[in-house]
Amino acid sequence: MRIETRAVHAGRSVDPATGAVVSAIHPSTTFERDVDGGYARGHLYARNSNPNRDALEHCLADLEGGLAAAAFGSGTAATMAVFQALAPGDHVIAPHDLYSGTARFLADHMARWGLDATFVDVMRPDEVQAALRPTTRLVWIETPSNPMLRVTDIARVAAVARAAGAVSVCDNTIATPILQLPLALGADLVHHATTKYLSGHSDVMGGAIVARSVGGIFERIRKFQASGGAIPSPFDCWLVLRSIRSLPYRVRAHSDHALRVAQFLAEHDRVTAVHYPGLPHHPGYDVAARQMRGCGGVLSVEIEGGRDAAMKVAARVRLFTRATSYGGADSYIEHRASIEGAGTRTPEGLLRLSIGLEHPDDLIEDLAQALA
Numbered sequence: 356m357r358i359e360t361r362a363v364h365a366g367r368s369v370d371p372a373t374g375a376v377v378s379a380i381h382p383s384t385t386f387e388r389d390v391d392g393g394y395a396r397g398h399l400y401a402r403n404s405n406p407n408r409d410a411l412e413h414c415l416a417d418l419e420g421g422l423a424a425a426a427f428g429s430g431t432a433a434t435m436a437v438f439q440a441l442a443p444g445d446h447v448i449a450p451h452d453l454y455s456g457t458a459r460f461l462a463d464h465m466a467r468w469g470l471d472a473t474f475v476d477v478m479r480p481d482e483v484q485a486a487l488r489p490t491t492r493l494v495w496i497e498t499p500s501n502p503m504l505r506v507t508d509i510a511r512v513a514a515v516a517r518a519a520g521a522v523s524v525c526d527n528t529i530a531t532p533i534l535q536l537p538l539a540l541g542a543d544l545v546h547h548a549t550t551k552y553l554s555g556h557s558d559v560m561g562g563a564i565v566a567r568s569v570g571g572i573f574e575r576i577r578k579f580q581a582s583g584g585a586i587p588s589p590f591d592c593w594l595v596l597r598s599i600r601s602l603p604y605r606v607r608a609h610s611d612h613a614l615r616v617a618q619f620l621a622e623h624d625r626v627t628a629v630h631y632p633g634l635p636h637h638p639g640y641d642v643a644a645r646q647m648r649g650c651g652g653v654l655s656v657e658i659e660g661g662r663d664a665a666m667k668v669a670a671r672v673r674l675f676t677r678a679t680s681y682g683g684a685d686s687y688i689e690h691r692a693s694i695e696g697a698g699t700r701t702p703e704g705l706l707r708l709s710i711g712l713e714h715p716d717d718l719i720e721d722l723a724q725a726l727a
């Protein structure tokens with residue numbers, strides 16, 4: 356079945372007891388044990404599993420073409436589960452251009468835990484190859500990346516990782532399974548901050564890992580989910596599943612609108628660069644055209660005059676909200692270097708835009724007046 360149909364039906368059933376077409380929210384922390392001591396109905400204690408989380412995980416695995424998924428209380432908790440599934444002394448390869456929270460997490464917390472990390476330009480599979488060590492266990496991919504919208508050839512990098520006996524993980528938060536299917540391209544795990552497009556309304560935090568196969572690292576991630584306890588609430592799972600019903604249509608609109616805004620900005624005198632893989636001049640255009648169906652709703656733009664000029668544009672928008680994050684129905688604009696803090700590689704004149712579901716002409720008019 357097509358992804359629109361699966362987005363509506365996966366993880367759902369009519370409640371046999373009441374006939375309700377929408378599933379109930381199960382806040383129960385504990386579940387009744389059978390007289391023989393077993394748990395034939397599948398749930399024991401809500402940190403281990405609960406019906407709403409099961410339904411969401413089933414749906415995410417279905418959409419990404421995986422065998423199983425594990426949902427977490429935030430995207431970062433999902434990231435942490437992946438790295439904690441490795442052992443001290445293991446080596447990780449990650450991209451320079453990476454969600455800053457993931458980079459910080461690797462450099463600060465996981466370094467203290469004895470995990471070695473090398474940051475490379477994963478757009479160049481030869482750099483990944485050159486960074487391999489006998490202890491390399493994992494290659495992290497984020498494509499398109501944050502905030503430069505760099506594009507990694509998932510099939511090539513996953514093949515390099517596999518040949519070295521390492522697992523490849525693709526952060527698919529910007530693309531979503533509607534635009535890109537990393538498991539089909541050879542990645543072993545998919546990471547999501549469901550906080551973004553999957554929840555889609557800037558009102559739920561969540562994360563997930565989807566696995567191509569069960570066992571191996573996913574088995575450890577699954578155990579860490581239950582024993583580490585960074586789980587999403589039943590209500591949050593229910594909300595994300597509700598939002599996924601409309602995911603294909605939302606993501607296509609975000610993507611179409613972002614392309615229109617990118618085309619407008621690329622022509623503007625005060626703009627020195629537009630980073631959006633849907634524009635033909637973008638270095639990742641060909642790879643994106645091959646591995647994606649649309650380039651998503653996030654883009655970044657460099658304003659002539661650096662930090663002050665960029666800040667002024669952000670101060671003058673009316674429809675865009677000055678806020679971090681992306682994936683909501685409303686549009687955001689953000690001076691990225693200042694949120695990333697000291698040591699950032701992000702250019703000072705860069706603004707990251709999250710294009711919402713407003714009419715793109717209204718967004719373009721707002722940017723035109725802010726740039727005037």
Ligand SMILES: *Cc1c(COP(=O)(O)O)cnc(C)c1O
Nearest residue numbers: 429430431454526528548550561
């Ligand atoms: C937001 C984000 C994360 C972290 O997710 P949280 O839910 O904020 O913890 C990880 N990766 C990417 C690409 C993100 O955009």
